[in-house]
Amino acid sequence: MIERAQITGLVLAGGRGSRMGGVDKGLRVLRGQPLAQRAIERLRPQVGPLWANANRHAEAYAGFGVPVCADTIAGQPGPLAGLLAGLAVCTTPWLAAVPCDVPRFPADLVARLAAGLLAAPGGAAELAIAVTLEAGQRRRHPVFCLLSAALRDDLAAALARDERRVQQWMARHRCAEVVFDDAAAFLNANTEADLRLLETDDDA
Numbered sequence: 001m002i003e004r005a006q007i008t009g010l011v012l013a014g015g016r017g018s019r020m021g022g023v024d025k026g027l028r029v030l031r032g033q034p035l036a037q038r039a040i041e042r043l044r045p046q047v048g049p050l051w052a053n054a055n056r057h058a059e060a061y062a063g064f065g066v067p068v069c070a071d072t073i074a075g076q077p078g079p080l081a082g083l084l085a086g087l088a089v090c091t092t093p094w095l096a097a098v099p100c101d102v103p104r105f106p107a108d109l110v111a112r113l114a115a116g117l118l119a120a121p122g123g124a125a126e127l128a129i130a131v132t133l134e135a136g137q138r139r140r141h142p143v144f145c146l147l148s149a150a151l152r153d154d155l156a157a158a159l160a161r162d163e164r165r166v167q168q169w170m171a172r173h174r175c176a177e178v179v180f181d182d183a184a185a186f187l188n189a190n191t192e193a194d195l196r197l198l199e200t201d202d203d204a
Contacts (some may be wrong), residue, residue, distance in 0.1 A: 002094060004046065006094055007094045008086070008089075008091065011026075011052045011097075011100050015079075024057055025093060026054065032190075035103060039101075039191050046096070051069050067089075080158070080165075081164050087155065096146045097146075101189040104188060109130065109180075124177055126150075128143055129176075130144035130178045132180055133181075134183050138177075154173075
């Protein structure tokens, strides 16, 4: 069993927000509360230490009650850089990451990822990701992940080679896929239209 205290949480809010006009997406407001703050509050009971990865407006993110780590690689190259920033400050054996723009991811996300990781065929996996079934197809959500802090150097080497695709990097490691029944729990606010749709969602 992986104890909560053994897991550092990370809310990924370091993206460019290009599909939302370049705004800092984590600070966009849903029903009176910034998206990143919602993610922080939802992740907090599931982990031990908790950080936000942000490359802009660090003071605003710190105001949500967490320390902030910026990418260690210039140019905001994507989620892998955010994961590396989290691993750089991680003081526990495991890191659990979620994106800032999904307001109602499962309240038991991390526990289920941990259970799936430990139950992987052939022994414990190095990381676990969330998967949903949509129209009979498996959809991976790789930025909803739990990974070993021991992967830090490998990830740094991958980014040094300009490898930016999350699933490409994860495919080289023992990865457990954990299926979640509620696909709607992983709806995100990539665009202004998505955000407006979430505003009308009674469960958001």
